[in-house]
Amino acid sequence: MALDKTALRRVALLARIRVEEGELEALAGELSQILAWVEELNEVETEGVAPMASPAVSRLPLREDKVTDGDCREAMLLNAPKTTRGFFVVPKVVE
Amino acid sequence: MSSLTALTLAEARAGLERKEFSARELTEAFLAAMAKARPLNLFITETPERALQMAQACDERRRRGAPLPLDGIPIAVKDLFCTKGILTTAASRILEGFTPSYESTVTEKLWQSGAVLLGKTNCDEFAMGSSTTTSHFGPTLSAWRRAGDNRPLVAGGSSGGSAAAIAAHAALGAIGTDTGGSIRQPASFCGVVGIKPSYGRCSRWGVVAFASSLDHPGPLAKTVRDAAILLSAMAGHDPKDSTSAPLPVADFEAALTGEIKGLKIGIPAEYRVPDMPAEIDALWQSGIAWLSEAGAEAVEISLPMTRYALPAYYIIAPAEASSNLARYDGVRFGLRVEGGSVDEMYELTRAAGFGAEVRRRVLIGTYVLSAGYYEAYYLKAQRVRALVARDFAKAFEKVDLILTPTAPSPAFAVGEKSDDPIAMYLNDVFTVTADLAGLPAISVPAGLSAEGLPLGLQLIGRAFAEETVFRAAEVLEAAAGFHHAPAFLASGEP
Numbered sequence: 001m002a003l004d005k006t007a008l009r010r011v012a013l014l015a016r017i018r019v020e021e022g023e024l025e026a027l028a029g030e031l032s033q034i035l036a037w038v039e040e041l042n043e044v045e046t047e048g049v050a051p052m053a054s055p056a057v058s059r060l061p062l063r064e065d066k067v068t069d070g071d072c073r074e075a076m077l078l079n080a081p082k083t084t085r086g087f088f089v090v091p092k093v094v095e
Numbered sequence: 096m097s098s099l100t101a102l103t104l105a106e107a108r109a110g111l112e113r114k115e116f117s118a119r120e121l122t123e124a125f126l127a128a129m130a131k132a133r134p135l136n137l138f139i140t141e142t143p144e145r146a147l148q149m150a151q152a153c154d155e156r157r158r159r160g161a162p163l164p165l166d167g168i169p170i171a172v173k174d175l176f177c178t179k180g181i182l183t184t185a186a187s188r189i190l191e192g193f194t195p196s197y198e199s200t201v202t203e204k205l206w207q208s209g210a211v212l213l214g215k216t217n218c219d220e221f222a223m224g225s226s227t228t229t230s231h232f233g234p235t236l237s238a239w240r241r242a243g244d245n246r247p248l249v250a251g252g253s254s255g256g257s258a259a260a261i262a263a264h265a266a267l268g269a270i271g272t273d274t275g276g277s278i279r280q281p282a283s284f285c286g287v288v289g290i291k292p293s294y295g296r297c298s299r300w301g302v303v304a305f306a307s308s309l310d311h312p313g314p315l316a317k318t319v320r321d322a323a324i325l326l327s328a329m330a331g332h333d334p335k336d337s338t339s340a341p342l343p344v345a346d347f348e349a350a351l352t353g354e355i356k357g358l359k360i361g362i363p364a365e366y367r368v369p370d371m372p373a374e375i376d377a378l379w380q381s382g383i384a385w386l387s388e389a390g391a392e393a394v395e396i397s398l399p400m401t402r403y404a405l406p407a408y409y410i411i412a413p414a415e416a417s418s419n420l421a422r423y424d425g426v427r428f429g430l431r432v433e434g435g436s437v438d439e440m441y442e443l444t445r446a447a448g449f450g451a452e453v454r455r456r457v458l459i460g461t462y463v464l465s466a467g468y469y470e471a472y473y474l475k476a477q478r479v480r481a482l483v484a485r486d487f488a489k490a491f492e493k494v495d496l497i498l499t500p501t502a503p504s505p506a507f508a509v510g511e512k513s514d515d516p517i518a519m520y521l522n523d524v525f526t527v528t529a530d531l532a533g534l535p536a537i538s539v540p541a542g543l544s545a546e547g548l549p550l551g552l553q554l555i556g557r558a559f560a561e562e563t564v565f566r567a568a569e570v571l572e573a574a575a576g577f578h579h580a581p582a583f584l585a586s587g588e589p
Contacts, residue, residue, distance in 0.1 A: 003462065015417060015461040016424070017454055018442035027458075030516065034459060037517055038406040038472070044479050051477030052484060054308040055294040055533025056338040057558070063334075075196035079428035088426050091437045 002032040099124040100264040104168055104321035107267055111157070111167045118153035118167025122146050122211050125169045125266060129213060132265040135236045135583065137256045139174045140182045141214040149211040156209070163209030165328055171266035173257050174215035175222055176202050176312070177301040181212075185303040186230035187220045189448025190429045199301025200333045201270065201312045208328040213266055216256030220450045221420065222277055222305045225522035226512070227255025229452045234509050237285060238263040238583035242547035248506040251281030251522075257315050258285040263583050268316045268325050272302060274309045275408055276502070276526025279538035282315055283501035283551030286540040286579065288322045288572070289315040291526075293559045294533030295340030297326075298333035306415035307338070309408075309530045319539060319569040323347035326561065342559060350562035351569045356390030358567060361494035365401035366525055368503060375500045375550060378542045382498055382552045385574035386567065394494050398486040403479050404528045409520060410463050410476035411531075416453075417460025423448060455516065484532040491557045496567050499525050501538040501551035525553060535561045537568045540577040549579070 003011070008028045012019040019027060073086055082089040099121055102110065110116055126143050146169060153167040177183050177195035184190045198206075206212070219229040226249040228234040235255045237248040239262065250259035254271025258281035261269055271278045273291035282289030290313050297312040304310065314325035327347045333339040362383060367376065383393045425431035425444035432447050434440035449457065463472035490497060503524055512518045529536035535558070538551040552571060556564035 007462075008458070011458050011462045011465065014465060015457050016421075016438065016441040016445055017449065017457065018439075018446040027455075030455065031459060031462070034409065034455075034516060035462075038410055038476075040406050041403055041410075041475050041479055044400070044403055044482065046475060046478035046482070049478040049481050051474050052481035053477060054338060055484070055531075055558070056308075057295055057340050057342070058338075060337055061334075061341075072196075076427075078196050079193050081425060081429070081431035090426055091434065091440055093437050 100128045103317045104267050118150040122150035128265045132263045137260045138214040166209030169211040169213045171216045171260045171269040173271045175303045188231040189423045200298035201329045219253035222253040224252045227252040238581035240582040246508045251284030253277040255281045261287045273311045276523035278313050279526045280502045282538040284506040286549030290537040293535045296330045298336040298339045300335040304419040306412040319572045323565045358391040359494040361396035361497040363398040366499045389570045396490045400483045400486045407476040407479040408527045413456040413460035417457045480531045487532045497555040499553045501553040505544040505548035535564050541575040
């Protein structure tokens with residue numbers, strides 16, 4: 001399926017990646033080429049085949065519900081581009 | 096001192112045990128080799144002070160008579176593994192300056208075994224690539240050149256810095272990750288050994304995530320024995336990774352008995368792809384002959400889903416990547432580009448921080464997971480994945496191992512294939528199947544192309560049958576007798 005400029009704008013918004021107007025056409029072409037290539041999968045009969053999400057051997061293990069980590073605010077904030085008084089800082093989200 | 100860098104890991108271990116040289120001397124020799132190899136752009140970060148500190152601790156333990164299994168062995172670590180207090184970038188601008196406050200399980204296990212960190216190697220950005228040319232820090236160049244042609248070649252990828260460092264004798268061993276072939280293809284291109292163990296064998300905790308159901312940490316080394324030694328130290332159950340296998344780990348080196356009589360080796364007809372170069376087919380035939388002469392039995396098998404593995408991978412891996420890479424938002428770590436609103440900050444940060452290939456994959460992944468397309472693309476690809484795994488399960492009822500070429504070509508020049516994403520993706524046509532199915536697979540250098548470049552053969556085994564894989568790989572390695580040296584070691588010039 002071909003991805004047109006309008007569809008690409010929508011995908012870029014969902015992915016939160018700014019794509020400049022001038023780049024849209026070429027990028028839509030590239031992505032459409034990849035999508036056309038993966039269409040080959042439609043040749044495969046998969047009726048009744050359960051999707052495989054992972055080759056992991058064990059089912060998701062459960063553990064006792066107790067705190068095993070935490071109290072490490074400094075380490076958490078160590079790499080943040082902007083912090084104040086022990087918090088991450090983002091642009092204002094409420095007026 | 097330069098002869099120390101020519102040793103295998105097993106030889107260096109023996110030399111350290113016999114006190115022929117100290118860990119410090121060995122580390123210093125590698126630090127000098129790294130400095131000389133700088134034009135190849137093998138490392139994003141070199142850690143000479145850390146290396147010398149670690150080597151000194153190794154020498155002290157040995158003096159006390161309490162050495163560890165890998166004491167004093169200098170290794171290189173792909174810059175996808177988080178290392179406490181040491182820059183970790185995943186070769187991406189978006190992680191510029193990121194210094195983890197924790198250590199990955201795999202690297203922690205290596206340090207607990209006495210290994211010495213030389214530095215963090217270059218790779219494709221977020222491990223997305225087959226040439227180590229998508230790195231924000233520029234391409235890694237191979238130590239190899241075509242005969243009579245001085246153009247720089249790629250090291251393969253994504254673990255290209257790790258593979259090229261071993262080939263250039265700038266590390267005794269290295270670790271990488273393999274999601275679609277990222278350990279085995281660069282190993283093949285650089286004339287070294289690389290193994291992707293079974294899914295769950297090595298913990299993914301602390302490894303920068305690309306596609307969580309496909310990411311496999313594993314070692315690269317000069318020889319099969321060296322790779323077995325490294326994997327024994329890296330592997331094991333980790334409660335911090337819920338997909339880590341709660342299974343015991345064997346001493347893989349002890350599996351190298353040289354005895355493969357009676358093993359059945361599957362030869363899959365579908366790996367004879369239409370435009371495969373004759374020299375690669377010929378090498379494959381040699382591989383069959385070598386294993387047969389050693390007493391194994393070649394058996395024709397069919398893996399009908401082979402040609403659909405790569406397109407399935409290029410839906411599943413980008414889908415998982417789009418989800419994993421959502422965390423790079425300019426808030427908690429890495430690059431931030433300010434914007435008027437929080438959404439604008441996200442968009443500008445991610446546009447500036449991700450390179451072209453990463454952007455392409457995140458967008459494809461977002462698309463195939465979006466409402467209306469999830470069933471047609473993502474679930475369809477996961478169903479095909481189940482069929483790829485079923486193919487292998489059927490084959491392994493009849494055979495013990497599967498022999499194939501590792502890659503459909505030798506290394507190519509830097510810049511070749513870079514304008515056609517699908518041509519680049521085809522590098523992984525023989526390796527991606529084992530990632531989808533989670534099976535152990537090794538690449539062993541087996542011969543040279545007409546142009547004088549290394550070519551690898553791949554052995555794929557049953558899940559968690561790494562011992563059988565190593566055992567046959569060592570026999571293959573001995574029969575192939577690959578002892579060629581890259582141009583870089585001969586000339587000292589990149």
